[in-house]
Amino acid sequence: MAFCRGCAKELHDSAQSCPQCGAVQYPGMSSSPHWSAIVTLILSVLLFLSVLSVDLWDTDSRVGIVLFSMFPISFGIYSLTEEKLRNEKWMSIVGIVLSALSVLCAF
Incomplete structure (x- = not known):
């Protein structure tokens, strides 16, 4: 399970946006080069x-x-x-x- 970046509510891993606050969830970008x-x-x-x-x-x-x-x-x-x-x-x-x-x- 993941957490919302806007309201910190628990989300499903594949959720594109939060059902509570509507904040768009972006996938984490890797800091190391590919x-x-x-x-x-x-x-x-x-x-x-x-x-x-x-x-x-x-x-x-x-x-x-x-x-x-x-x-x-x-x-x-x-x-x-x-x-x-x-x-x-x-x-x-x-x-x-x-x-x-x-x-x-x-x-």
């Missing part, structure tokens, strides 16, 4: 640093960069499509851009 946004940012930074550290590119290295870049790009797209991740969108966007830049730098 895992997919963090994974996107970390993987894309690692990918970008690995691209900058290699001097000579052979075919296997390019294929590896392209394949590895699919992970942060897919996690970033997943993060962008989640509605509850409004505060973490910058991490997803930066991750996608860094991954795309890494692929472009490899060629």
Whole structure:
């Protein structure tokens, strides 16, 4: 059971508003960032640093960069499509851009 944010009466967990006072009940927002946004940012930074550290590119290295870049790009797209991740969108966007830049730098 949950409690009303307006009058502190007991409510059902799925109640959208309080039947006593009519106060709208908002779901609690998570204060910690979502895992997919963090994974996107970390993987894309690692990918970008690995691209900058290699001097000579052979075919296997390019294929590896392209394949590895699919992970942060897919996690970033997943993060962008989640509605509850409004505060973490910058991490997803930066991750996608860094991954795309890494692929472009490899060629």
